Amino acid sequence: MSDALAPVGVFGGTFDPVHYGHLRSALELVEHLGLEHLRLMPCAQHPHAKTPMSPAAHRAAMVELAVRDEPRLRCDTRELQRSGTSYTVLSLEELRAELGERRPLCLVMGGDAIAHIHSWHRWEAFLELAHIVVLARPGWHIPGAGEVADWLRDHRLADAGGLTRAPAGGILVEALRPLAISSTEIRAMLARGESPRYLLPEQVLDYIQEHKLYS
Ligand code: ATP
Numbered sequence: 287m288s289d290a291l292a293p294v295g296v297f298g299g300t301f302d303p304v305h306y307g308h309l310r311s312a313l314e315l316v317e318h319l320g321l322e323h324l325r326l327m328p329c330a331q332h333p334h335a336k337t338p339m340s341p342a343a344h345r346a347a348m349v350e351l352a353v354r355d356e357p358r359l360r361c362d363t364r365e366l367q368r369s370g371t372s373y374t375v376l377s378l379e380e381l382r383a384e385l386g387e388r389r390p391l392c393l394v395m396g397g398d399a400i401a402h403i404h405s406w407h408r409w410e411a412f413l414e415l416a417h418i419v420v421l422a423r424p425g426w427h428i429p430g431a432g433e434v435a436d437w438l439r440d441h442r443l444a445d446a447g448g449l450t451r452a453p454a455g456g457i458l459v460e461a462l463r464p465l466a467i468s469s470t471e472i473r474a475m476l477a478r479g480e481s482p483r484y485l486l487p488e489q490v491l492d493y494i495q496e497h498k499l500y501s
Pocket residue numbers: 298299300301302306307308311394395396397398399421422423424465466467468469470471
């Protein structure tokens with residue numbers, strides 16, 4: 287164990303805007319899983335976007351502001367620099383090439399996202415490149431039956447120790463402090479003229495107001 291490398295985590299999302307549900311989960315993951323650091327990675331064009339999103343540059347700027355004072359959290363803008371759809375598998379391939387073969391890499395996904403993973407581009411390749419850490423999220427349940435449920439069962443790790451025993455290939459389900467905050471709700475509050483203060487960092491709210499986002 288002495289020469290085990292601490293895993294690096296990557297947490298993709300729209301972050302439209304980033305809020306304390308993301309940030310608190312990110313920090314708890316760093317501490318519970320012993321991550322070297324965790325990258326919050328805003329997507330450019332979400333492959334399954336339901337609604338129009340704020341420009342990527344604004345979403346990334348808000349993430350940068352939110353993690354500015356926490357060195358264990360970083361903003362990774364690689365998907366904004368790539369043209370076209372933000373396919374997670376491409377980011378994992380790039381990260382694997384940068385981190386080398388031995389470093390454990392953990393792709394963090396919300397429980398809501400994992401339920402639809404079989405519709406993601408080349409999803410079967412994810413576990414060749416990284417582990418997957420599924421966040422149990424308020425109001426969402428891990429699939430109990432079907433293709434995704436079988437895949438979860440086949441690769442499920444018993445505990446976080448499994449993340450350092452191999453660079454990729456395991457699935458860990460983590461229940462963290464539940465914070466029922468969503469970007470959708472924050473956007474709706476702003477559209478109604480209500481304040482989302484204390485649901486997201488003050489500097490992010492200042493940025494939203496300065497740039498007149500979501501009003
Ligand atoms: P939206 O309401 O626009 O769908 P969101 O709040 O779900 O946004 P995303 O940027 O889509 O935020 O989320 C990125 C990732 O963070 C997803 O995997 C999502 O499940 C997870 N996530 C979002 N909010 C929370 C929360 N409160 N607790 C735990 N995980 C969260």
